[in-house]
Every structure is written in structure tokens, then in C-alpha cells.
Amino acid sequence: MTHPAESAEWGAREDRARAWFEALRERVTAAFEALEDAHAGPLAHLAPGRFARTAWERPGGDAGGGVMAILRGRVFEKVGINVSTVFGSFGEEFRRHVPGAEADPRFWASGVSLVAHPCSPRVPAVHMNTRMVVTTRGWFGGGADLTPVYPDDNDTRAFHGALKRACNAHDPGYYPRFKKWCDEYFFLPHRGEPRGVGGIFFDYLDGGDWEADFAFAREVGLAFLEAYPPIVRRHMDEPWSEDERALQLVKRGRYVEFNLLYDRGTQFGLKTGGNPEAILMSLPPEVRWP
Amino acid sequence: MTHPAESAEWGAREDRARAWFEALRERVTAAFEALEDAHAGPLAHLAPGRFARTAWERPGGDAGGGVMAILRGRVFEKVGINVSTVFGSFGEEFRRHVPGAEADPRFWASGVSLVAHPCSPRVPAVHMNTRMVVTTRGWFGGGADLTPVYPDDNDTRAFHGALKRACNAHDPGYYPRFKKWCDEYFFLPHRGEPRGVGGIFFDYLDGGDWEADFAFAREVGLAFLEAYPPIVRRHMDEPWSEDERALQLVKRGRYVEFNLLYDRGTQFGLKTGGNPEAILMSLPPEVRWP
Numbered sequence: 001m002t003h004p005a006e007s008a009e010w011g012a013r014e015d016r017a018r019a020w021f022e023a024l025r026e027r028v029t030a031a032f033e034a035l036e037d038a039h040a041g042p043l044a045h046l047a048p049g050r051f052a053r054t055a056w057e058r059p060g061g062d063a064g065g066g067v068m069a070i071l072r073g074r075v076f077e078k079v080g081i082n083v084s085t086v087f088g089s090f091g092e093e094f095r096r097h098v099p100g101a102e103a104d105p106r107f108w109a110s111g112v113s114l115v116a117h118p119c120s121p122r123v124p125a126v127h128m129n130t131r132m133v134v135t136t137r138g139w140f141g142g143g144a145d146l147t148p149v150y151p152d153d154n155d156t157r158a159f160h161g162a163l164k165r166a167c168n169a170h171d172p173g174y175y176p177r178f179k180k181w182c183d184e185y186f187f188l189p190h191r192g193e194p195r196g197v198g199g200i201f202f203d204y205l206d207g208g209d210w211e212a213d214f215a216f217a218r219e220v221g222l223a224f225l226e227a228y229p230p231i232v233r234r235h236m237d238e239p240w241s242e243d244e245r246a247l248q249l250v251k252r253g254r255y256v257e258f259n260l261l262y263d264r265g266t267q268f269g270l271k272t273g274g275n276p277e278a279i280l281m282s283l284p285p286e287v288r289w290p
Numbered sequence: 291m292t293h294p295a296e297s298a299e300w301g302a303r304e305d306r307a308r309a310w311f312e313a314l315r316e317r318v319t320a321a322f323e324a325l326e327d328a329h330a331g332p333l334a335h336l337a338p339g340r341f342a343r344t345a346w347e348r349p350g351g352d353a354g355g356g357v358m359a360i361l362r363g364r365v366f367e368k369v370g371i372n373v374s375t376v377f378g379s380f381g382e383e384f385r386r387h388v389p390g391a392e393a394d395p396r397f398w399a400s401g402v403s404l405v406a407h408p409c410s411p412r413v414p415a416v417h418m419n420t421r422m423v424v425t426t427r428g429w430f431g432g433g434a435d436l437t438p439v440y441p442d443d444n445d446t447r448a449f450h451g452a453l454k455r456a457c458n459a460h461d462p463g464y465y466p467r468f469k470k471w472c473d474e475y476f477f478l479p480h481r482g483e484p485r486g487v488g489g490i491f492f493d494y495l496d497g498g499d500w501e502a503d504f505a506f507a508r509e510v511g512l513a514f515l516e517a518y519p520p521i522v523r524r525h526m527d528e529p530w531s532e533d534e535r536a537l538q539l540v541k542r543g544r545y546v547e548f549n550l551l552y553d554r555g556t557q558f559g560l561k562t563g564g565n566p567e568a569i570l571m572s573l574p575p576e577v578r579w580p
Contacts, residue, residue: 078580190566253573260550261560270551276480283543285580289573290368 004134005087005106013210014108017132018085020214021112024130024221025083028114029069031229036073041237043119049073051081056275063088068278072285075236077119080281085110086272090135094272099204100137108134111142112221113265115282116228121248122235124148124155124196125255127282128224129265130217138210140217141203143178144224145186146231147196147255149248155231156197162227163200166219170212178202188258195258249288256287294424295396303500304398307422308375310504311402314420314511315373318404319359321519326363331527333409339363341371346565353378358568362575365526367409370571375400376562384562389494390427398424401432402511403555405572406518411538412525414438414445414486415545417572418514419555420507428500430507431493433468434514435476436521437486437545439538445521446487452517453490456509460502468492478548485548539578546573 004010029051036048049071057065066084073079087108090098095105111131118125130142146159160179167174182201187194200220205213259266259282269279294300319341326338339361347355356374363369377398385391401421408415420432436449450469457464472491477484490510495503549556549572559569 072580190560190569249576256546256577257550257570260547270480279480280547280579283579285578286539287546287577287579288575289570289577290362290575 003104003106003136004138005108010134010138013138013214014110014132014134017214017217018110020218020221021083021085021110021130024218024225025067025069025081025112027225028081028112028128028221031225032071032076032079032116035075035229035232035236036071038233039075039236041120042239043074046074049076049079051079054277056278058086058088058273058275060088060273063273066275066278068275068281070281073119075118075120075123075232077117078285079114079116080278081112081114082278082281083110083112084274084278086274090272094268098133098135099139100135104136106135113282117252117284118232118236120236120238121149121240121244122238123232124152124235125252125284126224126228128221128228130221132214132217137206139204139206140213141205142217142220143182143199143201144220144228145182145196145199145201146228147251149244149251151197152235155234158231159197159199159227162223163220166216166223167200169219170216171207174202174216175200186258188254188262190261191254191257193254195254246288246290249286250290252284252287253289256283259283293394293396293426294428295398300424300428303428303504304400304422304424307504307507308400310508310511311373311400311420314508314515315357315359315371315402317515318371318402318418318511321515322361322366322369322406325365325519325522325526326361328523329365329526331410332529333364336364339366339369341369344567346568348376348378348563348565350378350563353563356565356568358565358571360571363409365408365410365413365522367407368575369404369406370568371402371404372568372571373400373402374564374568376564380562384558388423388425389429390425394426396425403572407542407574408522408526410526410528411439411530411534412528413522414442414525415542415574416514416518418511418518420511422504422507427496429494429496430503431495432507432510433472433489433491434510434517435472435486435489435491436518437541439534439541441487442525445524448521449487449489449517452513453510456506456513457490459509460506461497464492464506465490476548478544478552480551481544481547483544485544536578536580539576540580542574542577543579546577549573 051069053069064086071079089105113129125147128144164175178200341359341361343359354376361369379395403419415437418434454465468490
């Protein structure tokens with residue numbers, strides 16, 4: 001078989017996936033800036049936030065790079081969206097752990113990832129990521145999960161509902177499998193605590209029909225876009241207390257613990273020469289370990 | 291050879307080491323509380339901080355435990371001192387990585403560790419740890435390192451000077467070796483940055499004369515006690531600006547990144563069923579990733 005790195009068919013797939021991740025970034029960006037514009041609650045005296053973009057390249061020449069975009073606003077204390085497309089050869093350690101890279105370490109990977117930390121402890125934090133990875137094999141991965149300080153059944157139901165519909169449109173087995181995977185993945189064993197109220201998580205998705213897998217990955221991004229902004233609108237005008245804010249800062253500490261101790265994307269990025277500013281953009285703007 | 295777990299000689303050594311770590315905790319506690327009492331600079335309107343102690347036990351019955359002590363004061367925003375003595379059998383993963391545990395996984399470990407995060411960005415943060423570990427072999431490890439926001443040559447010289455004297459009293463090769471080890475260990479590869487201005491770090495210290503090694507481990511604790519309080523006194527009355535405070539909170543983020551991404555003690559503790567509150571007590575009280 002021709003290695004995907006030398007295949008016109010895979011080259012075209014890579015171009016389409018990358019273009020989608022960038023297009024999704026545009027839509028997400030617009031949706032978050034619209035929330036900033038619409039805000040009339042606490043902190044509305046501040047200017048509505050806007051994303052500022054910074055392009056970065058992987059060191060060592062022709063190895064790809066990305067664009068990180070950060071918004072600091074009045075609904076969102078910090079939102080980071082990173083689109084990156086990187087390629088090259090895995091080092092010894094990664095070869096053994098990445099499917100299809102054992103015999104030939106060449107890889108290509110592109111994706112979009114978002115983490116939003118709201119100002120208000122009443123508005124849940126959120127994470128969304130979709131990516132395509134190509135070695136001698138090709139697959140999609142990603143997911144979305146919600147991290148409220150104060151879980152709200154309506155929010156949880158709406159968030160899971162949108163993801164479930166996206167899953168069911170492709171395979172009735174996806175939602176139960178990917179929900180469970182999310183619950184298992186976003187868990188802090190040292191605390192015995194889940195990170196939040198879950199969502200879906202999937203990886204190595206290669207159902208044998210690339211078009212179908214790509215359509216599913218797109219659908220996950222769209223489901224996130226459908227589900228999250230209404231949750232923000234529902235809570236962004238609520239006032240909050242100092243005690244609620246203090247609890248939010250402690251909860252954010254758990255987010256940091258998860259990302260630095262366990263998150264595979266963070267480890268992958270830092271160990272493959274990714275841009276630390278882009279990778280650690282997910283960390284909350286203000287945190288407490290009292 | 292008798293396994294140390296069944297040897298009266300090793301039992302007596304363990305008792306003495308543990309008693310020393312607890313005695314050092316008392317002296318360190320008194321020295322930090324004296325700094326709190328003496329303070330007349332910024333925040334002096336607050337009450338002087340006192341350590342509050344909490345005992346904890348490892349889950350699963352007779353497996354040891356510890357006492358964590360936290361001070362939240364007006365010189366120190368947060369100081370954590372943990373003394374723990376734990377024992378049992380390593381799991382599969384650890385056996386292969388801990389010297390002397392391959393054939394027999396039984397272990398005993400005791401130590402004292404301290405991390406201090408000052409209120410003032412002009413006062414350096416500090417870390418000190420000494421420990422004794424026994425498997426089929428026995429050794430000491432530990433060190434101390436200084437993390438200023440604004441490095442000051444006098445402070446750096448005084449801190450290193452005290453540690454160097456402690457080292458030289460035992461072996462002229464110790465200081466250069468353990469200083470280099472510290473520089474290499476407390477380094478953030480993803481940032482290309484050292485954590486601070488260094489100090490000493492040593493592990494697996496077994497020079498063939500347990501009494502001499504124990505005397506050295508004690509000397510390191512005493513050198514820390516000699517060196518750090520004068521550095522605090524030198525800077526604790528200086529006023530600071532909002533910009534300096536902001537930089538301190540960012541610098542603390544690097545501390546968190548190091549501890550969660552790289553620190554072996556943190557990983558060891560969390561993976562051997564240590565108390566997460568005690569292990570993560572080292573994390574700074576307030577942090578920013580702006």
C-alpha cells in the first residue's frame with residue numbers, strides 16, 4: 001500500500017479536514033464574539049471581548065504550525081482556540097504508542113481545540129476538540145465536555161442531548177460508547193472526582209469509510225456550537241457572590257491538575273515540540289489552591 | 291542478607307530518621323512563625339500566620355500516613371510542611387523503577403518536605419525536602435532550591451553558600467554534583483526555562499556509611515534553616531507594585547507546570563496512594579495564566 005504521505009487521495013483528505021477545522025474555528029469565533037456583544041449582565045461595563053490571533057511555526061523548518069486565538073472578555077475571562085497542522089516523523093518514544101507508526105514514523109495531524117473559561121461561576125467552562133491524524137493509518141478523534149461549578153440538570157441534558165443527536169445520526173452505538181469514554185477519560189483518580197458533567201470523547205475513529213468518519217467529526221463540532229451558546233445565555237446575566245467566585249477558582253485548579261497530570265493532548269503537544277503557549281492556552285486565567 | 295524490613299539495625303535507623311524529620315519540622319515551623327511575628331511591612335495589619343496541622347493515614351490499613359501543616363499568613367501566603375512515613379509493597383510499575391525493589395517490593399519511606407509561597411513578589415519562594423527510603427537497599431534524597439520572581443545576587447549567593455558549606459563538610463564532590471543535578475532537575479523543557487536559581491538536589495545517596503549519610507541529610511535541613519529566613523527578612527518590608535504581583539502570579543504558574551508535569555515526588559505520591567491534599571499542598575495559593 002502507498003503510504004498516505006505519498007498518496008494523492010490522502011493529501012486531498014488532509015486538505016479538506018484542515019479546511020474544515022479552520023472553517024469551524026471561524027464559526028466558533030463568531031459565536032463567542034456574539035455572546036460577548038449580547039452581554040448585559042455583570043461586568044457589562046467592560047468592552048466586549050475579541051479574539052486576537054497569533055500564528056506560530058514548529059521549530060526545525062518545514063514541520064507545520066498553527067494559529068492560536070485568545071479572547072479575554074466580559075462573558076469569558078479567557079477562551080483559547082487553537083488550529084494546528086503538524087507533520088514529520090515521531091521520535092522513538094511516540095512510535096511505539098501511536099497506531100500505525102511502529103514501522104514508519106511519518107505522521108500528519110490537524111485539529112481544532114477550544115477551551116473556554118467564563119468570568120461567571122454560574123456559566124460552565126467547556127472544552128471541544130476534533131482532529132484528524134494520519135500515520136500508515138488515518139483516523140479522527142475528539143469530543144466535547146462541560147465543566148460547571150454548579151451543575152444544572154437542564155444544561156447537562158441539553159449538552160448531552162445535542163451530542164447524542166450528532167452521534168445517533170451516524171451510529172446508534174456511538175453515544176453510549178463515547179459518553180462512557182468521556183467519563184473515564186476526564187476523571188481525576190487522585191481526587192476520585194470527574195472533571196465535570198461529561199460529554200463525549202472518541203479516538204482512533206476509523207470505521208472503514210473516511211467520508212462517514214469525516215462527516216461525524218464535523219457534526220461533533222456543529223453539535224457543540226448548537227449546545228453551548230444557549231447554556232451561556234441562560235446563565236450569563238445571573239449575579240454571583242464572592243463565595244461562588246472562590247469556589248470557581250478552586251474548581252479551576254482541578255482543571256489544571258487534569259490537564260497537566262493526565263491529558264494526552266497536552267503531553268503529546270509538549271513532547272512533539274508543539275508551541276507551549278498554544279498548548280497551555282487551555283489553562284485558566286486565574287486559579288486558587290487555597 | 292536479612293531484608294531491612296526484618297532487621298533491628300534498619301528498624302533503629304528508620305526510627306532515628308523519622309524522629310529527625312519530625313524534629314526538623316518543629317524547628318522550621320518555629321522559624322517561619324517567628325518571621326510572621328516579626329513582620330512590620332506590607333500586610334502587617336493582618337494577624338501573624340500559624341501552622342495548622344492535619345494528620346492523615348494512607349488508605350488500606352497499616353500503611354503509614356503523615357501530618358500536613360499549612361500556614362496562611364502575612365509574610366507567607368501559603369507554606370506547606372508535610373512529614374510522612376509510609377510503608378508497604380510497591381505495585382508492578384514502581385518495582386521496576388525503584389532501586390532494590392525488583393526482587394522484593396517491600397518499602398519504607400519517610401521524609402519532610404516544605405514549599406513556601408510568600409505574599410510579596412520580592413520574597414523568593416522556596417522548597418526543601420529530605421527523605422530516607424528503604425527497599426532491599428537504603429538511601430537518602432532531598433535538596434533545597436530557591437525560586438525568586440526577581441533574582442537577587444546576594445540572595446542566590448547566600449543560599450548556595452549555605453548549601454555548599456553543608457556539602458563540603460561531608461564530601462568536596464557533593465556540592466558541584468548536587469548543584470548540577472538541581473539545575474537539570476528543576477528545569478522546564480517545554481519553556482526552556484529553569485524553575486528558579488537552583489540549590490542542590492540529590493537522590494540514592496548511599497555512601498556505604500549510613501551514619502555519615504544521615505548526618506549529611508540533617509545538615510541539608512539545617513543549611514536551609516540557616517539560609518532562607520535571612521533572605522526573607524531582607525525583603526519582607528519592601529513595598530511592591532501591582533505589576534510585580536502580576537508577574538509573581540505568572541511565575542507561580544511555572545511552578546505548577548513543573549510540579550504537575552515533571553516532579554517525581556508528586557507522581558510518586560499520587561501513584562502510591564498518598565494523600566492528594568498533602569501532596570498538592572505545594573501548589574501556590576493564587577496563580578495566573580493570563
